[in-house]
Amino acid sequence: MKVQQISIFLENKTGRLAQMTSTLAQENINIRALSIADTTDFGILRLIVDRPTEAYEALKKAGFTVTETSVIALEVPDHPGGLASIMEIMARESINIEYLYALPEKTKDTALVIFRVEKIDNAIEVLKEQGIVVLSGDKVYGL
CATH class of the missing domain: 3.30.70.260 (ACT domain)
Known part of the structure; x- marks a missing residue:
């Protein structure tokens, strides 16, 4: 009954969120829900996606700092x-x-x-x- 959530550390700079969403789009991964908490320098984006394992791997490969959380x-x-x-x-x-x-x-x-x-x-x-x-x-x- 656990759901796997992907958390991504994002620098707070122009285009970083676009890069992350493009990475998922290229892998045909659909975002089901998201939440972002930010500070002046960075944000933590939390995602529920249709294929969490593949999303984790694609984001890691693209150079993002990613964790999985239940x-x-x-x-x-x-x-x-x-x-x-x-x-x-x-x-x-x-x-x-x-x-x-x-x-x-x-x-x-x-x-x-x-x-x-x-x-x-x-x-x-x-x-x-x-x-x-x-x-x-x-x-x-x-x-």
């Missing part, structure tokens, strides 16, 4: 308080959230949110026990 993708109720209910479960169960971001895909009743948490295996078990839908990597990559 994250979880959850179906979150798409109504006021839906995210709060997930957060309450995680707080009650002492699951520390390092960061999160949403995927653009959603169903009529749920949004899809990526979570990076400590103790990911424990988090998956607890969330599933609470009836939260934890999506598989294959499901997320195929969106």
Whole structure:
């Protein structure tokens, strides 16, 4: 039930993001979701792609500093308080959230949110026990 996320260290200079996206485009790799955190000098781009292993290899070969990280993708109720209910479960169960971001895909009743948490295996078990839908990597990559 883990999803592989690609994180890329990008210098904060003109054209670097274009180079990275062109590298993926040349390999016919589709970006499913992304998040970027930046400072004056650099940014960390986090990606969910349809083929994470191939993306990792292509970016490494192109000279990018890349890491793979396991994250979880959850179906979150798409109504006021839906995210709060997930957060309450995680707080009650002492699951520390390092960061999160949403995927653009959603169903009529749920949004899809990526979570990076400590103790990911424990988090998956607890969330599933609470009836939260934890999506598989294959499901997320195929969106």
